[in-house]
Amino acid sequence: MHELSLCQAILETVEARSGGRPVRRxxxxxxxxxxxxxxxxxxxxxxxxxxxxxxxxxxGIESVPAVVRCRTCAATTxxxxxxxxxxxxxxxxxxxxSGEEFQLASFDVTADAV
Amino acid sequence: MGRFHRHADGTGHDEEHxxxxxxxxxxxxxxxxxxxxxxxxxxxxxxxxxxxxxxxxLFAAAGLRAVNLMSSPGAxxxxxxxxxxxxxxxxxxxxxxxxxxxTSLDADRLEGLGAAVSLVNTGDGFGGECHLDATMVSSGLDxxxxxxxxxxxxxxxxxxVCPAEFDVGEHAKAMVYAITEGEEKPLKYPVMFRAAEVxxxxxxxxxxxxxxxxxxxxxxxxxxxxxxxxxxxxxxxGEGVADWCDWLRSLRNRPPDxxxx
Numbered sequence: 619m620h621e622l623s624l625c626q627a628i629l630e631t632v633e634a635r636s637g638g639r640p641v642r643r644x645x646x647x648x649x650x651x652x653x654x655x656x657x658x659x660x661x662x663x664x665x666x667x668x669x670x671x672x673x674x675x676x677x678g679i680e681s682v683p684a685v686v687r688c689r690t691c692a693a694t695t696x697x698x699x700x701x702x703x704x705x706x707x708x709x710x711x712x713x714x715x716s717g718e719e720f721q722l723a724s725f726d727v728t729a730d731a732v
Numbered sequence: 733m734g735r736f737h738r739h740a741d742g743t744g745h746d747e748e749h750x751x752x753x754x755x756x757x758x759x760x761x762x763x764x765x766x767x768x769x770x771x772x773x774x775x776x777x778x779x780x781x782x783x784x785x786x787x788x789x790l791f792a793a794a795g796l797r798a799v800n801l802m803s804s805p806g807a808x809x810x811x812x813x814x815x816x817x818x819x820x821x822x823x824x825x826x827x828x829x830x831x832x833x834x835t836s837l838d839a840d841r842l843e844g845l846g847a848a849v850s851l852v853n854t855g856d857g858f859g860g861e862c863h864l865d866a867t868m869v870s871s872g873l874d875x876x877x878x879x880x881x882x883x884x885x886x887x888x889x890x891x892x893v894c895p896a897e898f899d900v901g902e903h904a905k906a907m908v909y910a911i912t913e914g915e916e917k918p919l920k921y922p923v924m925f926r927a928a929e930v931x932x933x934x935x936x937x938x939x940x941x942x943x944x945x946x947x948x949x950x951x952x953x954x955x956x957x958x959x960x961x962x963x964x965x966x967x968x969x970g971e972g973v974a975d976w977c978d979w980l981r982s983l984r985n986r987p988p989d990x991x992x993x
Contacts, residue, residue, distance in 0.1 A: 623863060631775075729767075
């Protein structure tokens with residue numbers, strides 16, 4: 619359900635930006651903290667684009683890991699649990715460097731519909 | 733490799749393009765097809781956010797503050813809202829925008845308490861939307877006397893995932909968590925628990941009857957959202973509801989347009 623809602627949002631944003639040009643591929647960047655399952659997102663994408671003017675439009679998903687920087691020891695940690703802590707000194711005073719991305723990176727268009 | 737294989741941030745992923753490249757020859761074939769890449773680098777939710785900003789301007793013009801109240805199904809949002817409306821009394825004029833996939837059952841429970849209630853059924857969305865987005869909220873605002881309100885409480889659809897993603901124009905996000913849901917919920921649903929500025933820990937009247945470890949829950953919550961305000965409440969006994977209402981009243985001190993914060 620989550621992925622369906624997000625696909626709908628991706629579609630709306632792409633449609634608003636593409637100005638009616640045929641879109642062949644869409645690339646998104648999604649952070650770990652967004653809890654998106656790439657396979658579910660692709661499935662939702664196929665379902666929503668089928669029969670629309672975006673059918674056969676490919677979806678590229680770049681998963682961005684959650685990385686924190688420690689304010690105590692300056693080390694960076696890539697998280698494998700959603701626990702905001704430094705793996706080096708175990709400090710909880712950390713800053714999230716990446717992992718909340720929810721970005722439409724780019725889309726590919728063909729200039730002229732033939 | 734051709735420039736068409738680069739993201740704007742410099743990362744590449746050439747292999748993913750191979751299947752379609754076969755149909756157009758090698759990479760140099762791209763320009764002949766008239767294909768080009770448009771870098772966007774903006775939020776996937778930017779269309780929603782545009783409508784949310786419009787909602788926010790409406791709220792600012794009416795001089796009201798809005799709170800997006802979220803939880804899993806059955807955590808006690810509606811019961812708590814009933815208590816909240818009564819506790820706030822006549823000095824805070826409350827409007828409720830009630831999101832439900834189907835039925836007016838929750839909206840019916842909120843009638844007759846002195847608050848203006850607008851129901852948005854989300855069942856017309858694709859398969860029944862599992863959250864309120866900015867456009868759905870916008871459609872429900874027509875039925876509320878915004879100029880006569882001090883506080884708008886948006887009761888989102890019961891769901892611990894999707895509602896957290898969609899800004900509806902609120903000044904603050906709050907969530908209701910019931911201790912019957914178990915201690916590990918913040919770790920399983922970090923998106924929601926990170927989004928909430930206030931976490932209402934509901935059903936605390938059940939503490940003596942459960943094996944629930946409150947300190948473990950609070951530690952898990954702190955792991956994902958160290959800055960959250962925590963208010964222990966019971967919608968059944970009314971415990972903590974005054975504290976929650978004090979927090980709601982304190983929203984008056986925030987600028988009506990959050991952009992001015």
